[in-house]
Amino acid sequence: xxxxxxxxxxxxxxxxxxxxxxxxxxxxxxxxxxxxxxxxxxxxxxxxxxxxxxxxxxxxxxxxxxxxxxxxxxxxxxxxxxxxxxxxxxxxxxxxxxxxxxxxxxxxxxxxxxxxxxxxxxxxxxxxxxxxxxxxxxxxxxxxxxxxxxxxxxxxxxxxxxxxxxxxxxxxxxxxxxxxxxxxxxxxxxxxxxxxxxxxxxxxxxxxxxxxxxxxxxxxxxxxxxxxxxxxxxxxxxxxxxxxxxxxxxxxxxxxxxxxxxxxxxxxxxxxxxxxxxxxxxxxxxxxxxxxxxxxxxxxxxxxxxxxxxxxxxxxxxxxxxxxxxxxxxxxxxxxxxxxxxxxxxxxxxxxxxxxxxxxxxxxxxxxxxxxxxxxxxxxxxxxxxxxxxxxxxxxxxxxxxxxxxxxxxxxxxxxxxxxxxxxxxxxxxxxxxxxxxxxxxxxxxxxxxxxxx
Numbered sequence: 233x234x235x236x237x238x239x240x241x242x243x244x245x246x247x248x249x250x251x252x253x254x255x256x257x258x259x260x261x262x263x264x265x266x267x268x269x270x271x272x273x274x275x276x277x278x279x280x281x282x283x284x285x286x287x288x289x290x291x292x293x294x295x296x297x298x299x300x301x302x303x304x305x306x307x308x309x310x311x312x313x314x315x316x317x318x319x320x321x322x323x324x325x326x327x328x329x330x331x332x333x334x335x336x337x338x339x340x341x342x343x344x345x346x347x348x349x350x351x352x353x354x355x356x357x358x359x360x361x362x363x364x365x366x367x368x369x370x371x372x373x374x375x376x377x378x379x380x381x382x383x384x385x386x387x388x389x390x391x392x393x394x395x396x397x398x399x400x401x402x403x404x405x406x407x408x409x410x411x412x413x414x415x416x417x418x419x420x421x422x423x424x425x426x427x428x429x430x431x432x433x434x435x436x437x438x439x440x441x442x443x444x445x446x447x448x449x450x451x452x453x454x455x456x457x458x459x460x461x462x463x464x465x466x467x468x469x470x471x472x473x474x475x476x477x478x479x480x481x482x483x484x485x486x487x488x489x490x491x492x493x494x495x496x497x498x499x500x501x502x503x504x505x506x507x508x509x510x511x512x513x514x515x516x517x518x519x520x521x522x523x524x525x526x527x528x529x530x531x532x533x534x535x536x537x538x539x540x541x542x543x544x545x546x547x548x549x550x551x552x553x554x555x556x557x558x559x560x561x562x563x564x565x566x567x568x569x570x571x572x573x574x575x576x577x578x579x580x581x582x583x584x585x586x587x588x589x590x591x592x593x594x595x596x597x598x599x600x601x602x603x604x605x606x607x608x609x610x611x612x613x614x615x616x617x618x619x620x621x622x623x624x625x626x627x628x629x630x631x632x633x634x635x636x637x638x639x640x641x642x643x644x645x646x647x648x649x650x651x652x653x654x655x656x657x658x659x660x661x662x663x664x665x666x667x668x669x670x671x672x673x674x675x676x677x678x679x680x681x682x683x684x685x686x
Contacts, residue, residue, distance in 0.1 A: 270684075271684055272682070273549075273679075276680070277545055278676050279542065279545065280530045280668035281527060282516065282519040282527065287378045287379035288507075290378055290658045291376040293373050296499075298503075298658040300468070300469060301470055301503070302351075303456055304316060304462050304464075305459060306352075306355075306462055307461050308663065310516070310567060310570075310574075311511065311531070312511040312512065312514040313512075314510075315507070315510075316465065317455060319370060319381070319502075319503065319504050320453050320470055320501065321370045321501040321502040322447070322497060323496060324444045325494050325495065325496045329438055330434075332435070332481065335434060335481040336483070336484075337430045337434055337479070338490065339427075339430065340427070340430035340433070340480075341477070341478045342363060342390065342422070342454065343474060343475055343476055343477075344420055344423075344470060345419065346419045346469075348419055350467040352464050352575075352661035353573050354464045354571060355463065355464030356395075356397040356464070358395055358460070359393065359394060359396050359460045359466065361391065361394070361421060362390075364384035364388065364389055365384060365451075365452070366383070366384055367383045368383035368384075370382060370502035370503075372501060376502070376504035378504075378535070382455065384455045389425050389426050392423045401418060401419045402418065402422060403416070407491050411489050444500075467659075470497040470503060471503075475497065476496045476497075477494070478492050478494050505658060516531045516538060527668045527670050528667065528668050529667065529671070530666050530667075530668040531666075532577060532665075534659075534662050535660065535661055537663065540653075541651055542560075543650075544641065544678060547648050550680065552684065552685065553642065553684050554639070554682060555681075556683055558680045559632065560650075560677075561630065562666045563622075563629045563671075564628035564629065564630070564665075565674075574663065576628070576662060576664035577654055579610070579616060579654070581652070581655050582594050582634065582637070582652060583650070584647060594650070595640070596613055596633050599613075600612035612633070614633055618630075623673065638678075
């Protein structure tokens, strides 16, 4: 059936050719009917390997890369240890000067809104979060990657232990106007920070609150981490309007009036995530150390975890052919006793490697994204899990269109190697195992419908 579908695509392609009056469209008006042959091939050799990733971009000064931040230490039964630490730069949220004259500090509170749908794994347990003050400046004009970290004061600024089960809502009071009290209910982590820092902020000169840049000279930012060995990672939204750093203070005349002053992580703030993966003693470590030309299982991980290297050494067999349609298909491997909380990746991409060692998405991915973002990617490129029946067995596969890039490979304009990675990987903690080319029944296939010009 699949062979028929691919041949149908090729025939449809030829019908388009025959109806086209433009002589530059493949030179169709110059070819006789006996000079065009339609073919199909799904026997091309594919090698697949698990590849370690050194670092990934997290913060870019000119474009959005990440809004969701995983903070914690996850022990994955298959993929090992993942440790993340967030660094946030804070800005003023108003042009009004705070009035701290004769005021008394009540508390300094850090609030971070949970991403209730984005947390991953078996994270729902007691977890401790620690906060430290940066002693090294961040710059919103620089780019940062998962390898970057910043110096901090070793003295703990604040800490709390919470039950992450259900990422419960909390109720608290805010004072949007002097003497006006609001009760807020929000799913968020709240940490009381050092009174010493609160008093230092309140005693700072007015010039520190004139611009955000002045304020950042006084207060460089926060680092947030969790030492708790957890079965998953909780996710947070630092740019959410309810995620902020708040000074609560009071003044007493004939009555006591409570006020607040907020600082926030905005889209103009530098913010990044340091990520460390440790595969020691895992099957992933074995795969990374494999010397085989191709492996029967390959491992794909979000964040700055592993990616998959694919090689098509037989691509030269397609020389002289025009690709009408090409599709790469991989099958999801079954992990014995896998907890469903460790769900597989929902969107994967194909990239190529530049001469400088960096990775860039292939044209097929770029075209799909330009046509409609994530929706365009899902429809025009693929890379999403779909169930199907193979030899009477229900399996999950990932199918990815590769027509444009395969043509470049055939023409020698691109390497015979490709790389499977994760869409928006800094915001994805999911992982999965795919069957590699060493697997007999569910090995990956590159299916190509082509026109051969004789």
